[in-house]
Each structure stands twice: as structure tokens, then as C-alpha cells.
Amino acid sequence: MRAAQIDRFGGPEELHVVTDAPTPTPGQGEVLVRVLAAGVNPLDYKIRDGSSGLAAKLTADGFPLILGRECCGVIEQVGPGVSDFAVGTRVFGMAPLSHRGECYAEFVALPASALAPAPASVDPQVLAGTALVGLTAWVAVHDLARVTADDTVLVHGGAGGVGQVVVQLCVAAGARVYATASTAKRSRIEEMGAIHVDYTQADFTQVTPRPDVIIDGVYFSTYEPSMDHLAEGGRLVILPSLADLEPARARGINVAVPTISPDRERLAALATELEQGRLTIALDRVFPLTEAAAAHRLVEEGHTQGKVVLEVAND
Numbered sequence: 001m002r003a004a005q006i007d008r009f010g011g012p013e014e015l016h017v018v019t020d021a022p023t024p025t026p027g028q029g030e031v032l033v034r035v036l037a038a039g040v041n042p043l044d045y046k047i048r049d050g051s052s053g054l055a056a057k058l059t060a061d062g063f064p065l066i067l068g069r070e071c072c073g074v075i076e077q078v079g080p081g082v083s084d085f086a087v088g089t090r091v092f093g094m095a096p097l098s099h100r101g102e103c104y105a106e107f108v109a110l111p112a113s114a115l116a117p118a119p120a121s122v123d124p125q126v127l128a129g130t131a132l133v134g135l136t137a138w139v140a141v142h143d144l145a146r147v148t149a150d151d152t153v154l155v156h157g158g159a160g161g162v163g164q165v166v167v168q169l170c171v172a173a174g175a176r177v178y179a180t181a182s183t184a185k186r187s188r189i190e191e192m193g194a195i196h197v198d199y200t201q202a203d204f205t206q207v208t209p210r211p212d213v214i215i216d217g218v219y220f221s222t223y224e225p226s227m228d229h230l231a232e233g234g235r236l237v238i239l240p241s242l243a244d245l246e247p248a249r250a251r252g253i254n255v256a257v258p259t260i261s262p263d264r265e266r267l268a269a270l271a272t273e274l275e276q277g278r279l280t281i282a283l284d285r286v287f288p289l290t291e292a293a294a295a296h297r298l299v300e301e302g303h304t305q306g307k308v309v310l311e312v313a314n315d
């Protein structure tokens with residue numbers, strides 16, 4: 001099968017397409033998915049260059065490693081122990097953290113529990129980019145920050161992959177939401193019901209009230225001023241997993257980083273929100289599988305609006 005893989009850790013040039021990768025066999029509890037599209041996430045380039053804590057674990061059995069943690073596709077084969085999915089069902093979802101994933105490919109074997117049925121009315125390319133950002137935002141907003149209508153929330157990177165879902169979940173919870181993003185992303189932020197804070201023109205600490213909650217998808221340049229700006233007793237959720245939480249803890253700030261595991265019930269809830277138009281996932285750009293390295297370069301620059309997706313096959 002065709003697949004985009006690495007033979008060692010390194011730059012985007014290490015990501016190359018082969019045509020003779022072995023088609024996986026679904027194991028216990030798994031299904032084989034014929035991939036229509038795969039989502040590209042910052043985690044993917046951190047695995048590709050070896051900087052993610054996951055990189056060593058995923059390659060413990062060696063290279064090559066096909067990249068990609070999430071997809072939308074059609075069930076091609078049902079593995080042993082799976083009784084709740086049938087061949088031909090369109091599904092979307094993501095690999096659990098300990099799973100090799102390998103979604104940048106024509107076929108991937110994934111646990112059935114990590115997938116949910118895909119609504120027919122939602123574009124498979126949108127669904128391919130929904131699971132990882134959707135579940136992360138859900139955990140950040142509802143499980144960790146516990147955002148309510150009484151909260152003022154500041155979201156850093158509000159038009160990014162995760163940020164766009166965080167903003168929409170906070171607005172849906174009734175919160176007053178400020179979202180930082182560069183100048184060109186103003187209309188997207190406002191369309192989602194938030195107040196745009198152009199971080200290229202203004203210091204967010206000067207133009208926003210002290211928030212009860214900060215959800216930070218940026219971290220490096222925003223962490224220190226966010227700790228200073230957060231309201232007394234406020235909650236801070238930082239998205240990048242490599243974040244050092246000690247400085248915030250030392251100041252007595254309630255701080256957390258989301259850890260996600262795929263969950264069919266939550267995936268199904270996200271699908272319903274998309275289907276009924278209460279949630280939108282914007283796509284920045286769709287690349288063919290053959291241009292996976294270019295997709296990584298774009299995501300690595302860190303200024304996309306919404307998701308980057310690889311198209312693997314037509315339905």
C-alpha cells in the first residue's frame with residue numbers, strides 16, 4: 001500500500017511516500033480502515049523529529065514508522081472480538097497514545113473503541129481533522145478548566161487547530177471569550193463568537209480583563225504574562241505536553257495539560273455537533289498524501305488557520 005513514513009528521526013525531508021508498505025492485519029479489538037483522509041497535527045512533526053516523548057515509545061520496535069494519529073475512512077475488515085462495526089461503515093477517530101497510529105497510509109488498523117461512525121453529511125476531510133483537536137479541546141474546556149457561563153476566558157492561538165474548538169466550546173458554555181490570533185484571523189475569531197485580540201498589534205495583558213480561565217495553545221511567549229494576568233484563583237490549561245508546570249504550581253495556580261485518549265462517546269458527540277452545524281472545523285489546506293512533507297513544513301511554521309489534512313483516497 002501507499003504510505004508516508006520515516007526511516008529515522010529528522011526534518012520534513014525524512015517523510016517520504018512508499019508504494020510497497022505492507023497492509024496491516026487488524027488485531028484483537030481492531031478494524032482495518034481504508035483511509036480517505038488523515039489529519040496532520042503538531043504532534044506528528046514532534047514524533048517525526050524525535051522531540052515528542054512519544055517518539056521513542058512508538059519506534060521501540062524500530063523503523064520505518066508511518067506517521068499520522070487520526071483519520072476518516074471506511075471499514076475494510078473487522079478484526080477478532082469486534083462486533084459493533086460492520087465492513088463498509090464510514091468512521092473517524094484517532095490512535096490511542098500507545099498505538100503506532102500510522103494513518104498517513106491507504107490502510108490503517110485501529111482499535112474499534114477509538115472510532116465512531118462518521119455522519120454522511122460531514123466532509124471526510126473535516127472528520128479526518130476532528131478527533132485529536134476535538135477531544136483535546138473537550139478535555140481542556142470541560143474536564144480541566146470546567147468553563148461555565150460565569151467565566152471570562154482567554155484563549156491563546158484561538159484560530160489554530162485546537163484553538164478553534166476551544167473557542168466554540170467556551171462560547172457554547174456561555175462564557176465571555178477573548179481569543180488571540182494574528183490580524184488576518186479576525187473574521188474567523190468573530191464568526192465563532194469571540195472577541196479578537198490581535199497579538200501582533202497589542203499586548204493581551206493591556207487589552208483584556210483579567211480572565212478566570214486561560215487556555216494556552218502557544219506557551220513559549222505567553223506562559224509568563226498569562227500567569228501574571230490570570231485572575232486570583234483562576235485556572236490555567238496549557239496545551240503543549242512539554243510545558244513545565246512547576247512555575248505555575250509554585251505560584252499556587254491551578255494548572256494542567258490535557259491528556260487525551262480516544263473515546264467513542266465523545267467522538268460521537270463531536271460528530272453530532274458538526275452534523276447539526278453547532279461546531280465548525282476550518283481546514284487551512286488539504287495536501288495529497290504525496291506532499292506529506294510540505295504539509296509538515298506548513299504546520300511546523302505554526303501559523304495555520306484551522307486544520308491541515310492529507311487526502312489519501314476518494315470515496
Ligand SMILES: NC(=O)c1ccc[n+]([C@@H]2O[C@H](COP(=O)([O-])OP(=O)(O)OC[C@H]3O[C@@H](n4cnc5c(N)ncnc54)[C@H](OP(=O)(O)O)[C@@H]3O)[C@@H](O)[C@H]2O)c1
Nearest residue numbers: 042136157159160161162180181182217239240258303304
Ligand atoms: N496536550 C495535548 O493532548 C495536545 C493535543 C493537541 C495539541 N497539543 C499542542 O497544542 C499546541 C497547539 O496545537 P494546534 O494543533 O492548535 O496548533 P496549530 O493548528 O498549529 O495552531 C497554532 C495557532 O497559534 C497561533 N499563534 C502562533 N503564535 C501565536 C502567539 N504568539 N499568540 C497567539 N497565537 C499564536 C497561530 O496562528 P497566528 O499566529 O497567525 O495567529 C496558529 O493559528 C501544539 O503545541 C500542540 O502540540 C496538545
